[in-house]
Amino acid sequence: MSLTLRKNRVRLVVPGTRMDRMKAQAVRTADQVRPMASNAREVAAHRIEDARVWAAPVLDRAAHSVEEQIAPKVSAFLVQAAEKIDPAPSIRRRGRWSTVALLAGVAACAVGIMIYRNNTRQWADSMKDSAADASRWSGDRMEDGGRPDESGRRADDPSRRTH
Template sequence: MSLTMKKRRHAEAMVPQAWLGLMKGQARKAGRRVSPMAETARDVAAHRLEDARIWAAPKLDQASHSVEEQFAPMVSAFLAEMSRRVDVSPVKSRRRWPMLALLTGAVIGAVGAVMYRNNAQRWTDTMKDNMREGVSDTAKWTGEKARETADKVGKKSDDISGKIS
């Protein structure tokens, strides 16, 4: 056997014709010996495949019922929830609560403002009454102090004029 190199660096085997005939004969003999074993392997594989299908068929049926009864409702509920969340159309119940809270706040604010004005008016009236009473009390007190001071000044001036004369 000789090897030759071509231009593109491919090795090419040069096998003599006699060797090819010899190898062909040996392959036929090996094929005749292996053929019964291959048929037996094929039959065993077919039998085992049939056994596997007999075992797997009820398991797959049971799994399909289990998925249908247990898993499918959860997936369906999940998908329905996602579609509700993704849906663009507004839901009326979602808009009622914020509007109700806003209106309640406005009503409470208006009631508070009215109560504040009433309380402020009462406070103003009370202060006016107290001021009137306070002014008259202050005037009385001031008048009394002025009389007392005038009396003291009068006594002192009498004392001083008595000492001078």
């Protein structure tokens, strides 16, 4: 027979079997352990809060360290690996640059042709002027006696002179 107090009630338990005795012992033990468990729960809650207070700035520093130091290296490594694996971008880039170079060459040739034609016209015009001057000058020389002989050479030709 046992007498227990539970929440302002008195309870009288008469154990009849071994199971009832074990149950009664478990209830007494639970009543004794309950305050210790409550105290342990409060202590654990305080310790967990202390651990969180300590861990939060440590994790924040670690995150910034990873972001500033490790992540760029990992990112560069992954980009380099992707470029090595994927053949399409390198082929497209080569095609773009060769197309740009070809178009630049065509544009340079077009500009060169325009400059050449312009210079050719100017040269032709200047040659016409100089040819007219030369014919006038040679006409003046012919009147001075520089007539060609039977061989087609002029009398004042330097190749006819003898030393």
